[in-house]
Amino acid sequence: MILIIDDDIAVRTSLVLLLKNEGYEVMSAAGPGEALTITKKYKPELIILDLNFSIDTSGEEGISLLGEIREINPLVPVILITGWGSIELAVKGMKMGASDFINKPWNNEHLLQSVKTSLDLKTPKGKGLSRKELDKQYDFQQIIGEDPRMLEILETIGRVAPTDASILVMGESGTGKELIAEAVHQNSLRRNKPFIKVNLGGISTSLFESEMFGHIRGAFTDARFDRMGRFEMANKGTIFLDETGDLDPGSQVKLLRVLQDRTYEVLGSSRTKTVDVRVVCATNKNLNDLVQKGSFREDLLYRINLITVYLPALRERPGDIPLLSNYFISNLKEIYNRPNLSITPRAMRWLQQLPLPGNIRQLKNLVERSVLVSRNDKLDIADIQAQVELSPAIKGNIQMPGVGAVTLEEMEVQMIKQALSYHHNKISRAAKSLGLTRSSLYRRLDKYAIPYDEAED
Secondary structure, eight states: OEEEEOSOHHHHHHHHHHHHHTTOOEEEESSHHHHHHHHHHHOOSEEEEESOSSSOOSSHHHHHHHHHHHHHOTTSOEEEEESSOOHHHHHHHHHTTOSEEEESSOOHHHHHHHHHHHHHHHSOOOSOOOHHHHHHHSOOTTOOOOOHHHHHHHHHHHHHTTSOOOEEEEOOTTSOHHHHHHHHHHTSTTTTSOEEEEEGGGSOGGGHHHHHHEEOTTSSTTOOSOEEOHHHHTTTSEEEEESGGGOOHHHHHHHHHHHHHSEEEOBTOOOEEEOOOEEEEEESSOHHHHHHHTSSOHHHHHHHOSEEEEOOOGGGOGGGHHHHHHHHHHHHHHHTTOTTOEEOHHHHHHHHTSOOTTHHHHHHHHHHHHHHHOOOSEEOHHHHHHHHHHSSOEETTEEOOOTTTSOHHHHHHHHHHHHHHHTTTOHHHHHHHTTOOHHHHHHHHHHTTOOOOOOOO
16 A cells, blocks of 8 residues: 655645556555554555745755654655655655655656655565576676676675666675676667666766757757757667766756656757666775765765666676686687687685785786687696796885776775875875875866874874
8 A cells, every 4th residue: 555645635636546547555644643553554565755834945844754664664666746845855855764865846757666666675675596596587698607796796686676776886896787787778768779888987077968858950159950968869778877986067957857757858959858778887985985975965865876786896606607607718719710719726825815906807808818819728827927027117015906806096096095094094194105295186186085083294
């Protein structure tokens, strides 16, 4: 049963008819007292809660009622709905456990999607499935791994893929975030619609609107033709927003609007368009830290992370390294017409001991280079070690990762973190060891949102 709580009889009637036509059992309440009585007696599966029950439009009445509902049933999904929405109110409600926040007047299709998603996610999680069992239920053929943490991740995305829940994939570079996004799309009801990938880190602020929402001819100096934006390309399908943590504050506001209202305007046009997309975001940065630093909007974070997936680094699941290596070898057999390619057991054990800071991407690069350079069809330690030793730049006893393993920015972040740790957060000493001034180091700490507690020098 779904409970609708709203003081406006027209709103209650409209929502009751909409949901009953979709086959849901529905009850309604005009105020907090009646709502709490129904919640205690009938234990609704989902609640749609208005935030205002009087001339006061602060939303505090609804927030207070949300708290009382949470005391009665901490697990019931609650969708907040209001005609007087604000960013602060949305964030406050999400922090208290609301599953979504919808503004009046609502879009029927969007509201029904939110209801279905919230109910689907409420389904209790079953016992852990084996890789064979997962492969019988879902299409995960591009994802290699049998580590328990990976199996848990696959089970999670398998369960949420048929919903329209927004998903945030977090993890180091090279851990396979894009493959997870593709798996979400491939196992969703949108699998036959577009899957559009966007690297937000590669889009400048000035081009953000044109790239994401499109432009019409004459919108700006070089706009000689109409251009379709990424969101329009992804309509009815899935949009994958990679490097979300690199988005500048101005672009964050524009992204929030389209994610919240499902509407946007093509650059140069005043006509509002609507879009129906599933959103999957990814980042190698800690967005919670960026929120604390003030460089990432808290309301945007709550909008994109209904489900959060943390991908472990490859060094944290060494048991999957042989599986991945053999998978790469199998592909290379066909590509390079070398059907007898293999890796010796002792070389495989040696591979499992490598730190591999570039994760799966680095492992793939290392295996392929070894195959290309070595004349042996059976790769041993010496064949792979030669590529590890040839690729890094060596200065003294400092060994850098190979080209393509990590980006320059990621390397700089790691060096700064190591210097701070080594010098116990003494900024002057850390800066000197990095060949920087104090002010230069401070700028980098702010730029990369690196947390630190400054110690006295």
